[in-house]
Amino acid sequence: MPAPVRSAAQWADFGRDHVSHGLGRLRDHVIVKGEGLDLHTADGKKLLDFTAGIGVTNLGHCHPAVSQAAAAQVNTLVHLQCSIGFHAPYLQLIDRLLPVMPHQSLDQFFFWNSGSEAVEAAVKVARKATGRQNIIVFQGAYHGRTMGSGAMTRSKPIYTQGTGPLMPGVFASAYPYWHGLGVSPSTSEEELVRLAKHQLDLVLRQQTSPTDVAAIFIEPVQGEGGYVPCPPAFLHYLREVCDKHGIKLVIDEVQTGFFRTGKYFAIDHITPSFRPDIMVFAKGVANGFPISGIVANKETMDTLDVGSMGGTYAGNAVACAAGVAAQDVYASGEIEANVAARSEQLYATLNKLATSSKTKHLIADVRGLGLMSAIEFRNPADSLTQEGLPEGTSIPKSIGKRVQEHCLDNDLLVLTTSCFDTIRFIPALVCTEEQMTRAMGIFTEAVEKVALEG
Structure with missing residues (x-):
């Protein structure tokens, strides 16, 4: 009909x-x-x-280049489930992304469909790599609204209200943002960092032992929290805390990646050598085609059991082809x-x-x-x-x-x-x-x- x-x-x-x-x-x-x-x-x-x-x-x-690449891929190969074998666009997208990673250690990729799924993939990797359960996030954070990622979201209660219990083992600390810390807008960045560091230290002394923490997740610019850039000094402090206690530092670039903040990734504003243990990305990677991903170093990814990662549509060929075309546009400068x-x-x-x-x-x-x-x-x-x-x-x-x-x-x-x-x-x-x-x-x-x- x-x-x-x-x-x-x-x-x-x-x-x-x-x-x-x-x-x-x-x-x-x-x-x-x-x-x-x-x-x-x-x-x-x-x-x-x-x-x-x-x-x-x-x-x-x-965008013409992205749409044309996707249309061409539709007539070549629409889907190959990622557990069956490699397909060319998946590998080509990794090839385009490797040179733009914020740190050279980030060279092991897994593609999924949405930001929430990528966040949950990062949780799985961090827990497996450390043998620990607990996750620390920040007040104002948005990491998704599924039962796992929703437990990590702290921007508004609407995303999960009335649907608990959510994933256990999630603790929230204060983000270096004047409104969240209860201080005036003119408070210096140095003081905001000092206050946020103090609150994180209290979380690790009062709520969860560092030896039980698998990962700390943070957005370099909070999205749903109010578009609040994180001071570089606080991110460096998180790196020190994670290195000291064997915690994985996960940078959530779902919204901030792919030149949204003026750099390929928002943490590129901090220092060329800043090292996440795991980075999560989505949104701008393929300009509207549903694909997300995580990237980590080989030592971390190699802790996973073969077959523990996957998904029916994960790393879809058409979405990957669109992602390749998008990276070529970004590469023009x-x-x-x-x-x-x-x-x-x-x-x-x-x-x-x-x-x-x-x-x-x-x-x-x-x-x-x-x-x-x-x-x-x-x-x-x-x-x-x-x-x-x-x-x-x-x-x-x-x-x-x-x-x-x-x-x-x-x-x-x-x-x-x-x-x-x-x-x-x-x-x-x-x-x-x-x-x-x-x-x-x-x-x-x-x-x-x-x-x-x-």
């Missing part, structure tokens, strides 16, 4: 009737086409997408240069809003790396966000949500993030100067409108 013909409104009604209630949406748009940063809806709207599929389509929707130019343009707007007499009373913080940036708004119920305000200044409620709604009404897609009032910017890395100018104009108008309305 032919597919039924429905209007955009009818398809939206159909979706509301039959898509799981557990899946949220910004709006009930029915998207029919994507091209670069433009999304086209079934009812004729064109939306400027500053979400990039939440950091997935780093090269924009339907054009993406890195564009991120530098567009992020300068973006931060100029955000910093102007944070200092403007019209809007500075709304803004608590501007932060991020590259095209992974955020603006945190003040909250009338949160005294930490009111630093520097003259006494009696009126702060509107729900600033971020209201700004987001104004942007959506003007066909700009932006996302909020964290349990604090924060909007994040995560456009495709191919964003043009004109697109950034247009988006920042809409966003500025939205913030000024909320300031005027109060």
Whole structure:
């Protein structure tokens, strides 16, 4: 039977009737086409997408080189289960990734489908390699929402509420972020690191012995926690702690990898020699095709029993071929240069809003790396966000949500993030100067409108 013909409104009604209630949406748009940063809806709207599929389509929707590589692979080999044998795109993708690893010891790969699965693969590897169970994560962390990775997520309770018990053996420590530590936004980075180090030391003295800890997981820029870059000094401290106690240090680059922060991986900002024991990646690796992975050194990976890793669709041939093409685009150097130019343009707007007499009373913080940036708004119920305000200044409620709604009404897609009032910017890395100018104009108008309305 032919597919039924429905209007955009009818398809939206159909979706509301039959898509799981557990899946949220910004709006009930029915998207029919994507091209670069433009999304086209079934009812004729064109939306400027500053979400990039939440950091997935780093090269924009339907990048020609990636789409052509995937189409060619569809006509060659769609799927070979990874336990049956090697396939060429799997090996080619490893060949492209090896030279860009943040440390030369990272040379053993396993590909899976999603970030959550890759996180759980890293847990398995760390536990097997150390013979220990416990995992340490950080407040504000997002590592997924499956029963294992969800136990490690500390950004919002919505992801797992009412579904426990989750994976046991997970302990949380404080991330070096002023809001999470309960101090003012002007607190120095040195002091934030000191406070976070103290809290981790307490976890290891009061909650779990270091000899029971398999791994410490950390995002070099927290995603759902509010787009908060981790100070390099704290990451170096984690390396020292892990080396001292035989703990595996796992760097979660699911959202931060593939030039999202301006470097191939976010930890490349720290030092060329920084060494994770295991690194997790996904999202931007294949520009929208479902693939994720972990990489570790040979000594760590060789502790696994043959047959202990696998998965029906793990390392799918079409996704790997798309990943190979994406790496070739990244290798040109054009993406890195564009991120530098567009992020300068973006931060100029955000910093102007944070200092403007019209809007500075709304803004608590501007932060991020590259095209992974955020603006945190003040909250009338949160005294930490009111630093520097003259006494009696009126702060509107729900600033971020209201700004987001104004942007959506003007066909700009932006996302909020964290349990604090924060909007994040995560456009495709191919964003043009004109697109950034247009988006920042809409966003500025939205913030000024909320300031005027109060």
